[in-house]
Amino acid sequence: MNTTPYRIGIVGCAGRMGRMLIQEVLATPGCALAGGTEPTGPAVGTDLGFLVGATGVGLTVTTDAAALFQATDAVIDFTVPAATLYHASLAAKTGKVLIAGTTGLDASAVDSLRKAAASAPIVYAPNFSVGMNILFALTEQVAATLGPDYDIDILEMHHRHKVDAPSGTALGLGEAAARGRKVKLADVWRKSRDGQVGARPRGEIGFATLRGGDVAGDHTVMFAADGERIELTHRATSRVNFAKGAVRAALWARGRGPGLYSMGDVLGL
Numbered sequence: 001m002n003t004t005p006y007r008i009g010i011v012g013c014a015g016r017m018g019r020m021l022i023q024e025v026l027a028t029p030g031c032a033l034a035g036g037t038e039p040t041g042p043a044v045g046t047d048l049g050f051l052v053g054a055t056g057v058g059l060t061v062t063t064d065a066a067a068l069f070q071a072t073d074a075v076i077d078f079t080v081p082a083a084t085l086y087h088a089s090l091a092a093k094t095g096k097v098l099i100a101g102t103t104g105l106d107a108s109a110v111d112s113l114r115k116a117a118a119s120a121p122i123v124y125a126p127n128f129s130v131g132m133n134i135l136f137a138l139t140e141q142v143a144a145t146l147g148p149d150y151d152i153d154i155l156e157m158h159h160r161h162k163v164d165a166p167s168g169t170a171l172g173l174g175e176a177a178a179r180g181r182k183v184k185l186a187d188v189w190r191k192s193r194d195g196q197v198g199a200r201p202r203g204e205i206g207f208a209t210l211r212g213g214d215v216a217g218d219h220t221v222m223f224a225a226d227g228e229r230i231e232l233t234h235r236a237t238s239r240v241n242f243a244k245g246a247v248r249a250a251l252w253a254r255g256r257g258p259g260l261y262s263m264g265d266v267l268g269l
């Protein structure tokens, strides 16, 4: 067992996820917080501990990601796509582990991550929740086993501020179900129903959306047939599960060779 503390740095450390990650790294045995960056703003120069209402840890927020990569074994990045690509180039240069959680990467950005991963271990996941990744795997497996006699609908609920629907995660669950059935989601999906939509076509994968309150994210995949119904549900109660999954991914990547890995790889799914 490696007893040397595993040094983890956090880029975007003053963001909502960045602050969660500071707390998670500080709370994880065997891990040592190694620093954090922000591009600019009032957080720069502040002790990382103060950002999360804790006592000072003797490390201040800097703007120097290159220096952070030098001083760490792994860097966790929940920022914005352009920054993530820059951090991937630093990972490639130093060979350090990069955990990339930023969403909204387009195909060419993912391609850049893949190129950087030729020189460094990079774990990239649009959803780092361990429970949700298990739901993705279960959905694919159950859809494959049950076959098209079971109608699949995906129901999701989020807080009132969410602006897009269905959620990216609901669509990801639809992709998993479609993979299980060996079809293309875009060929069989119905993203909402309103008015005289007719009877449900065989093989359709439907979506339904609820919005309200402060719900962090509920997702249910329903498999309905004559005489029975199976419902697989995941409920997120806070964003802490993303931070836990990201730190777990960083620990998994310790000592691994270069490559672009997923949360499925981390969890052995």
Ligand code: NAD
Binding pocket: 011, 012, 013, 014, 015, 016, 017, 018, 037, 038, 039, 078, 079, 080, 083, 100, 101, 102, 103, 104, 125, 126, 127, 128, 129, 239, 242
């Ligand atoms: P946020 O806006 O609160 O935080 C982002 C932080 O990144 C900000 O503090 C910003 O100043 C910082 N940043 C921007 N450019 C930077 C740079 N060049 N260097 C260093 N820091 C930089 O957003 P958030 O809610 O924390 O989410 C961040 C990202 O993570 C979003 O893309 C979000 O969708 C994604 N996210 C992913 C998961 C997952 O499981 N993969 C979960 C939650 C959020």
